[in-house]
Amino acid sequence: MHRVTHPLVFILSAVFCLAVTGTSLAVDAPAAQAKGGSLILATTTSTQATGLLDVLLAKCSEATGISVKAVAVGTGRALELAKNGDADVVMVHARTLEDVFVAEGFGTNAYDLMYNDFLIVGPASDTALAKSAPSAAAAFGRIASGSTKFISRGDRSGTHERELSIWKELGIVPTGFWYVEAGQGMAETLKMADEMQAYVLTDRATWLSMRGKLHLSAIYEKPDELKNPYGIIAVNNAKVPGAKTDLAIVFIDWVIGPQGQDVIKNFKIDGEQLFHLAVGKRK
Structure with a gap:
């Protein structure tokens, strides 16, 4: 059943x-x-x-x-x-x-x-006297008026945008033998700056991860001024x-x-x- x-x-x-x-x-x-x-x-x-x-x-x-x-x-x-x-x-x-x-x-x-923040790194000799500048814009101005090269990311990155905003603040359109556009990421741009013993704007995180391999020094750093969100x-x-x-x-x-x-x-x-x-x- x-x-x-x-x-x-x-x-x-x-x-x-x-x-x-x-x-x-x-x-x-x-x-x-x-x-x-x-x-x-x-x-x-x-x-x-x-x-x-x-x-x-x-x-x-x-x-x-x-x-x-x-x-x-x-x-x-x-x-x-x-x-x-x-x-x-x-x-x-x-x-x-x-x-x-x-x-x-x-x-x-x-x-x-x-x-984190951005900082300017470059040759320890700091021939442009950027370290003693009162602001990032003033440091850029000293670099532009000197003979030491500056390496730009040149790639529309956040770092490149920040760099361009500083030049704009100065009223300077960077051109000439001293200004080199890498068109590369931050690591490759830092390597190029190292080879040419040039100045460069970098984010701190990449700098900390690479500084042991480079012959460059932190030149201008003011975290509050150059905050990088x-x-x-x-x-x-x-x-x-x-x-x-x-x-x-x-x-x-x-x-x-x-x-x-x-x-x-x-x-x-x-x-x-x-x-x-x-x-x-x-x-």
Whole structure:
């Protein structure tokens, strides 16, 4: 004899099991969907050259299952990649360009993330007397009026944008034998400055990671004057079809959360912290 059980019995049994185990189908399903996936991060050369990305992305993948491929270029180029649909999230350091990127609808969920500072490095002899200058602009002016070369990134990076803003403050359009545009990332530009014993504006993180290999000295450094903030922004799929905006937001939430912040604040070279936290959602 076969017993037929009323469907209501199955329903009540299922509810009972869920109550006992504390399981919620409505909560578990989205969590399972959020786990894993892949993203492309367009970022600056400084985050890669220092080694921060290697640690940060490995920890993120371990915690979230998200696989992140990083493309390290200058900030201007990183934002162009995002606009063209070749990145899902950006981590960059040129606030003016970032604000335009968001205002034009390409970026969403923008956060301040961290900062360090820029400094001028050059030959220890400091023939331009830039070290004693009262401001970064004055130091640039002394270099421009001297005979020692200055190496520019020349690549629309955040560092290049900051350099250009200083020349603009002086009313100088840098040209001539003393001004050399590298068109390279920060590490390669520092190597060129080393070979030519020239001055260069660099971010502190890349400088700290490379100074032991270079015959250059820190010439002008005033962290408050030359602050270098970094932001992290999801690419908006309403403007860039195909961008993985939802997954990018999951990634950003992890980076700005306790685990990501812990990686950033504890990332050091020779005992010196390379990036300082400044997390906050932008309006």
